[in-house]
Amino acid sequence: MSSPNGLFLTLEGTEGAGKSTNVFRVCQTLDHARIPYIRTREPGGTEMAEEIRECMLRSRQESVAGLTELLLVFAARTQHLETVIKPALAEGKWVVCDRFTDATFAYQGFGRNLNLAQITTLEGWVQGDLQPDLTLFLDVDPVLSMERIRGRQLDRMEQEEMDFFIRVRNGYLRRAKQFPRFKIVDASRSIEAVQQDVQSIVELRVTHWLKAQKSASQDTE
Ligand SMILES: Nc1ncnc2c1ncn2[C@@H]1O[C@H](COP(=O)(O)OP(=O)(O)O)[C@@H](O)[C@H]1O
Ligand SMILES: [Mg+2]
Numbered sequence: 001m002s003s004p005n006g007l008f009l010t011l012e013g014t015e016g017a018g019k020s021t022n023v024f025r026v027c028q029t030l031d032h033a034r035i036p037y038i039r040t041r042e043p044g045g046t047e048m049a050e051e052i053r054e055c056m057l058r059s060r061q062e063s064v065a066g067l068t069e070l071l072l073v074f075a076a077r078t079q080h081l082e083t084v085i086k087p088a089l090a091e092g093k094w095v096v097c098d099r100f101t102d103a104t105f106a107y108q109g110f111g112r113n114l115n116l117a118q119i120t121t122l123e124g125w126v127q128g129d130l131q132p133d134l135t136l137f138l139d140v141d142p143v144l145s146m147e148r149i150r151g152r153q154l155d156r157m158e159q160e161e162m163d164f165f166i167r168v169r170n171g172y173l174r175r176a177k178q179f180p181r182f183k184i185v186d187a188s189r190s191i192e193a194v195q196q197d198v199q200s201i202v203e204l205r206v207t208h209w210l211k212a213q214k215s216a217s218q219d220t221e
Pocket of ligand 1: 013014015016017018019020021022148149187188189190191192194
């Protein structure tokens with residue numbers, strides 16, 4: 001490929017863990033290093049995918065089958081990948097994404113007890129071998145993180161019972177042990193301490209990425 005590839009960075013965690021807060025810090029760090037990037041989120045990130053998000057998360061009278069939810073997430077993801085994420089990476093930009101497929105395994109897999117092998121099949125179908133390069137998991141006891149968002153208007157997912165979020169957190173922790181791309185950040189600490197860790201992790205990755213870019217461009221000279 002002629003253009004160097006960007007880097008795909010995702011942030012994960014239960015509601016109130018601090019994803020939005022730390023996406024902001026990631027972007028500040030990239031601004032400072034003059035790294036080109038886009039900031040996006042899942043489900044969503046395109047006009048159509050945001051409509052699917054709204055459809056999925058709206059509270060409604062009818063009960064929503066877990067499989068419906070799963071297929072909606074992957075439909076939105078396909079649109080997001082094809083029209084936003086892949087083109088940005090191909091242009092050499094970093095993609096900073098608030099949630100991605102780890103959330104699908106954690107919420108629909110571990111949270112809703114849907115079949116993990118089926119999720120893996122859909123993942124392969126939609127993503128091929130594309131995976132995030134770096135995943136920051138903001139780990140916090142859901143009892144604490146739900147307390148942080150008390151007073152916020154809760155969507156359909158956020159209205160689940162505490163046991164659901166405990167399963168989700170444990171699902172994330174299982175995946176974090178399984179895949180070396182994960183960095184676990186203890187998000188029960190102060191905002192400043194968490195942001196400092198996030199910044200250090202991103203700065204280190206920026207340094208490695210710039211080095212790799214430089215040696216790749218020397219190879220083609
Ligand atoms: N480490 C932290 N300690 C205390 N409060 C936090 C911390 N991180 C985030 N918050 C606060 O908790 C709330 C939820 O944070 P937010 O970043 O929106 O979480 P998320 O995007 O993961 O749902 C916000 O009011 C934010 O200011
Ligand atoms: Mg958020």
